[in-house]
Amino acid sequence: MPLVPASQASEIADRILTAAGVPPDNAALQRDLLLDAEMRGIASHGLLRLPRLVERIANGVCDPVTSGRHDWTAPGVLRVDGQQGLGPVVAQAAIDAIAARAASQGVALAAIANAQHIGMLGFYADRVAAAGKCLIAFSTSEALVHPWGGRRAMIGTNPIAIGLPTGEGIFMMDTATSIISMGEVHDHANRGVPLAPGLALDAEGNPTTDAALARDGAIAPFGGAKGYALGLAFELLLTALTGSAIGREVKGTLDSTEPCNKADLFIVIDQDLAPVAGFLDLLRREAPAAGFSEVRIPGERGRELRRRALEDGILIADVTWLRLQDLAASAETIKD
Amino acid sequence: MPLVPASQASEIADRILTAAGVPPDNAALQRDLLLDAEMRGIASHGLLRLPRLVERIANGVCDPVTSGRHDWTAPGVLRVDGQQGLGPVVAQAAIDAIAARAASQGVALAAIANAQHIGMLGFYADRVAAAGKCLIAFSTSEALVHPWGGRRAMIGTNPIAIGLPTGEGIFMMDTATSIISMGEVHDHANRGVPLAPGLALDAEGNPTTDAALARDGAIAPFGGAKGYALGLAFELLLTALTGSAIGREVKGTLDSTEPCNKADLFIVIDQDLAPVAGFLDLLRREAPAAGFSEVRIPGERGRELRRRALEDGILIADVTWLRLQDLAASAETIKD
Numbered sequence: 001m002p003l004v005p006a007s008q009a010s011e012i013a014d015r016i017l018t019a020a021g022v023p024p025d026n027a028a029l030q031r032d033l034l035l036d037a038e039m040r041g042i043a044s045h046g047l048l049r050l051p052r053l054v055e056r057i058a059n060g061v062c063d064p065v066t067s068g069r070h071d072w073t074a075p076g077v078l079r080v081d082g083q084q085g086l087g088p089v090v091a092q093a094a095i096d097a098i099a100a101r102a103a104s105q106g107v108a109l110a111a112i113a114n115a116q117h118i119g120m121l122g123f124y125a126d127r128v129a130a131a132g133k134c135l136i137a138f139s140t141s142e143a144l145v146h147p148w149g150g151r152r153a154m155i156g157t158n159p160i161a162i163g164l165p166t167g168e169g170i171f172m173m174d175t176a177t178s179i180i181s182m183g184e185v186h187d188h189a190n191r192g193v194p195l196a197p198g199l200a201l202d203a204e205g206n207p208t209t210d211a212a213l214a215r216d217g218a219i220a221p222f223g224g225a226k227g228y229a230l231g232l233a234f235e236l237l238l239t240a241l242t243g244s245a246i247g248r249e250v251k252g253t254l255d256s257t258e259p260c261n262k263a264d265l266f267i268v269i270d271q272d273l274a275p276v277a278g279f280l281d282l283l284r285r286e287a288p289a290a291g292f293s294e295v296r297i298p299g300e301r302g303r304e305l306r307r308r309a310l311e312d313g314i315l316i317a318d319v320t321w322l323r324l325q326d327l328a329a330s331a332e333t334i335k336d
Numbered sequence: 337m338p339l340v341p342a343s344q345a346s347e348i349a350d351r352i353l354t355a356a357g358v359p360p361d362n363a364a365l366q367r368d369l370l371l372d373a374e375m376r377g378i379a380s381h382g383l384l385r386l387p388r389l390v391e392r393i394a395n396g397v398c399d400p401v402t403s404g405r406h407d408w409t410a411p412g413v414l415r416v417d418g419q420q421g422l423g424p425v426v427a428q429a430a431i432d433a434i435a436a437r438a439a440s441q442g443v444a445l446a447a448i449a450n451a452q453h454i455g456m457l458g459f460y461a462d463r464v465a466a467a468g469k470c471l472i473a474f475s476t477s478e479a480l481v482h483p484w485g486g487r488r489a490m491i492g493t494n495p496i497a498i499g500l501p502t503g504e505g506i507f508m509m510d511t512a513t514s515i516i517s518m519g520e521v522h523d524h525a526n527r528g529v530p531l532a533p534g535l536a537l538d539a540e541g542n543p544t545t546d547a548a549l550a551r552d553g554a555i556a557p558f559g560g561a562k563g564y565a566l567g568l569a570f571e572l573l574l575t576a577l578t579g580s581a582i583g584r585e586v587k588g589t590l591d592s593t594e595p596c597n598k599a600d601l602f603i604v605i606d607q608d609l610a611p612v613a614g615f616l617d618l619l620r621r622e623a624p625a626a627g628f629s630e631v632r633i634p635g636e637r638g639r640e641l642r643r644r645a646l647e648d649g650i651l652i653a654d655v656t657w658l659r660l661q662d663l664a665a666s667a668e669t670i671k672d
Contacts, residue, residue, distance in 0.1 A: 074442025076412050077607060106410025109443050109605065134573060147619055149628035154619060162569040164576055171572050173565040205625060223559025229509040229634035232619075233498040236507050236612045237470060240500055243610040247618060267603065269445065271413055274579040276572045282583060283483055283490060283568075289541055292485035298565035 002321050003313040010035060012328045019331030020054045022064040026089045033088040037120040039309035040302035044183025045120040048320045055256040062116050067093035076108045082115025084259055090115035095124055095266055099133055102270035111241040112264040117253040122174030125163025129170035134269040137161040138234050140262040143248045145178045146218035148228035151205020153218035154247050158231040167275025173298035177231030179222040185214045238263035338657050339649040348664050355667030356390045358400040362425045369424040373456040375645035376638035380519025381456040384656045391592040398452050403429035412444045418451025420595055426451035431460055431602055435469055438606035447577040448600040453589040458510030461499025465506035470605040473497040474570050476598040479584045481514045482554035484564035487541020489554035490583050494567040503611025509634035513567030515558040521550045574599035
């Protein structure tokens, strides 16, 4: 895997996006989102998403310009038709609007339909927290997760992220309601490495540790019945609020041809907050259990990885880096 | 265990609460909350809480009359000082206020400090959903859960509940972010039954299956690092919004002498909603995995148990039922 300077990764992403017809501001935001995930070690939400995005623009199922249509249905509620705009462009415009509204209302939410993949939710939670507000973020996805006690993928990986200022810095957590990501399943399959038991089912709905079989099957909800209940609740809430597709009808973030019809939800809370940084310090000082070297605070490992990547460069998977170079070369050809 | 008609359990709870100085409307709400949990099979949040509540009133750490002081800090944000009022009385007054506000604002939240234990969050989610709105509910608790990779109880069991109308009925899920409840640990200890591995640590922070040792130790977050991240995020968010106590400083729902200093948060969303009942039907029709008889919808088993309890009576633990009869007898003596 090549160690690529962040500036070089950034520059190549910009070139590819610009050549695909993405305006500079939109390109910068989309690039920041993908690079941020890549640098935090979440490659599944990183630069490997870029080639598909370019294909989607070429296929006419992604509009690189629009930031979505806004419709305030109540003083605290923004409904957004993403108009197949770029995920971070639609999401950030919506968050900017509800953050401004929350300054007077205290709380405001954005319910978004028809946006492209909005990427790692923690990206937005980090930014809102850094601006002194709280964000609760949700998103749905294609059906990849089996209901607890079921055999087939029926529910999205449906992540939640929460960000808030702590009084000294920020706290941010971001987790899918699936036990692993389908990206990790593909990664295991590509490397021929088996999955741990209990993570996935094959296409017939039987437990498997064969990652190649799991690709056509379903991954488990995290934490059994509880994670299933959470993931399902998020999907029902987001679908009810947006009128988006649900379950196996959700399409458009894992293919290059279908419009995106999943849902996203952001809730911004703008209030005077009591400091909680001291409690995080207490947690860091706790004695670790056997097999652990420390008690970790969610989000901090990713932040440390990002800091190091900015200094030392980003380890990018060979296949992803080669693909980006190919795309950048074609971009040059078109320009010439 | 005696099978007690619901009307008889209701009547005895009313008598005990009234004798303790609880006004009739407040007594009815407190009784409904405890009976609802009892009937749904959640005995840990049921009638066994009643004797402690009476002690707390007698000890002057619970005010049986107040419904809390309301302070709108923004059009969408209600801060509530629970003034040590009864949990469901403070919670329901707050929910009524924000539900009315959400009708015009679209979304409103209540951040509550200093209320007694508010009981099963699903009770409120059910009622709000039945009234055609969405509720997201959170609460913190005494530190009973160890951080992932830690040895000591530092974090509450911090439940979340989500309720919404589905177009045909309601959906409600309610789960703690701990893998089991401390009530279940006590129940295992009382019956001398070991816990499954991975559920708890002893007082030294070592894994144990001995429920008696686990009582003085810590229970695990559900789903490992992910459940820890969720539970911690909820506790930070609620503490930041309410200025309540955090971590091991939280007191008052498991003792009879300390004021309650945990936090509660309700978010009500009032919008036109797309129907999602059809998707729940699809889930119910899914083929079950090996070892399961059906794919279940969260909340439905509890609802069915409640329906049967209303018809056939409620199975109440001997020790709880005897204690209630004692309390009711003393109540009569006082009256005479």
